[in-house]
Amino acid sequence: MKQWFRRLCFGVLFSASALLAADKITIQPEEAIKLIGKPGYVFVSGDSETAFEGGHIKGSRNMYAHHLHHADLMGNLECEPLYQCPEHAEHYISGKGIKNSDTIIAYDNWRGPNATGVYSFFKSYGHKKVYILDGGQDGIKALDPNQKIYDRLKKEKRAVKKAYKKAKKAGDKAKMAELKAKKKEISAQMKQVAKKLLVQRGKEKHFKHTHYKIRKSDIDTSAIAGTKEVYDAMQDILKNGKESKYVIVDSRSMIEIIGERKMDNVARGGHIPGSTFIEWKKVTDFERKKSFRPLKELEETFKKYGITKDKTIYAYCQVGAGRGSDIVTALQMLGYENVKVYTGAWDTWGNNMNLPIRR
Numbered sequence: 177m178k179q180w181f182r183r184l185c186f187g188v189l190f191s192a193s194a195l196l197a198a199d200k201i202t203i204q205p206e207e208a209i210k211l212i213g214k215p216g217y218v219f220v221s222g223d224s225e226t227a228f229e230g231g232h233i234k235g236s237r238n239m240y241a242h243h244l245h246h247a248d249l250m251g252n253l254e255c256e257p258l259y260q261c262p263e264h265a266e267h268y269i270s271g272k273g274i275k276n277s278d279t280i281i282a283y284d285n286w287r288g289p290n291a292t293g294v295y296s297f298f299k300s301y302g303h304k305k306v307y308i309l310d311g312g313q314d315g316i317k318a319l320d321p322n323q324k325i326y327d328r329l330k331k332e333k334r335a336v337k338k339a340y341k342k343a344k345k346a347g348d349k350a351k352m353a354e355l356k357a358k359k360k361e362i363s364a365q366m367k368q369v370a371k372k373l374l375v376q377r378g379k380e381k382h383f384k385h386t387h388y389k390i391r392k393s394d395i396d397t398s399a400i401a402g403t404k405e406v407y408d409a410m411q412d413i414l415k416n417g418k419e420s421k422y423v424i425v426d427s428r429s430m431i432e433i434i435g436e437r438k439m440d441n442v443a444r445g446g447h448i449p450g451s452t453f454i455e456w457k458k459v460t461d462f463e464r465k466k467s468f469r470p471l472k473e474l475e476e477t478f479k480k481y482g483i484t485k486d487k488t489i490y491a492y493c494q495v496g497a498g499r500g501s502d503i504v505t506a507l508q509m510l511g512y513e514n515v516k517v518y519t520g521a522w523d524t525w526g527n528n529m530n531l532p533i534r535r
Contacts (some may be wrong), residue, residue, distance in 0.1 A: 201295070201509055202468065203307040205315030208281055212316070212374055215300075218278045221313070222290030231375050233283065233313050236274040238380045240283075241293025245495040245519060251442060251527035257402035257519045259497060273383025279305040286312035287460050288467030292505040293497030294338055296517050302394025308505065310467045313375050322372040323438050329369065333362045364453065382514035400503060401516040403524055404446070406490050412448035423483055425491040426451040427499040428522070435535040439494050442526035446533035448492070456499040459506045474506050485512050492525075503532040 212234060214246040219236035220262035221228050228238040242322065246260045247253050255261040260268065274280070282294035291308045298306045317323045324516060336359045338392040343351035372374070409422035417463040426447050431437040433453055435445030447453075458477050468474065483489060489507060496519040525531050 205311050207496045219281045220294050222294040223284045239292040244297045244497045251523040256421040259401045268386040270386045274384050283309035283312045286314040286465050289498045289502040292501040296501040300400050301390045302396050317375045320374045326369045329366045400519050403520050406518045423487050423489045424451045425454050427456045427493045427503045444526045446535040449534045456502045488514040490516050490518050492521040496521040
């Protein structure tokens with residue numbers, strides 16, 4: 177019996193590995209759920225620390241996408257276009273207990289930007305196996321049978337609390353005692369089920385420090401760009417208009433683009449002259465709660481904005497890792513090759529008084 181079970185477990189792990197062997201960017205919840213807790217597979221949440229504590233996939237690490245971009249007070253990246261200098265990134269990743277051989281599954285709640293930030297971060301340092309969980313932790317919750325039990329018990333507990341208040345108002349002490357006992361019983365059941373949930377509350381656990389190494393030869397800057405490169409593209413766009421071989425995509429909200437809202441102590445609000453405005457929300461599938469819309473819809477969206485494969489495309493947001501990386505990842509899924517995240521993003525551009533802006 178034990179031998180049969182071991183063969184079954186090995187078969188599941190092997191089949192899951194085979195599913196990830198293909199050259200792809202995303203992984204679906206149905207595939208990812210089989211890998212939770214498996215050696216060599218690390219789930220990394222790109223959401224904020226507060227969001228992580230409110231719920232995260234069991235055993236995962238927290239690497240808030242907005243904090244992956246390490247800039248000085250003036251918004252400059254020390255090792256531009258890299259998000260962090262290699263030695264800093266090595267120490268940071270090692271502190272999360274991640275090894276070079278691990279398969280990284282980046283995720284967020286389900287919307288996509290923060291997961292793509294983690295994805296872009298690891299890919300830029302040449303990590304071999306990185307995927308984005310399309311549908312995020314909500315996709316895992318929807319498949320977890322224990323989550324269904326927990327949610328049912330939670331609903332029952334709310335009903336009992338409501339009935340208790342009614343009994344108290346009526347002065348029915350016998351009913352109050354009955355409901356109090358029922359509430360205690362349900363709470364005990366919820367506590368037991370909570371231990372089995374695949375998405376759990378609480379702070380990030382402490383992981384044994386590894387010795388993650390970033391080799392210079394492995395660093396891949398093909399999908400990230402620095403300020404000089406984006407500046408040169410901007411000049412070409414302003415000179416040649418639609419005939420330019422470049423496109424700069426601003427993925428932020430309109431109140432940021434017009435300079436009405438400023439973030440992260442950036443000196444100036446506005447946008448890079450010549451930018452094309454495609455808010456990140458046009459990439460996310462809000463109806464199905466998936467990180468990306470179907471490929472056909474994405475293709476039609478970018479075609480509408482004149483984003484073609486013959487151009488070099490730069491995307492930015494406030495800090496690069498997030499909304500900007502979301503646009504770039506969507507284009508990569510469509511087979512675009514010349515697409516890059518401007519890692520310095522508005523945090524760098526808006527603080528540099530030598531760079532032009534528009535509002």
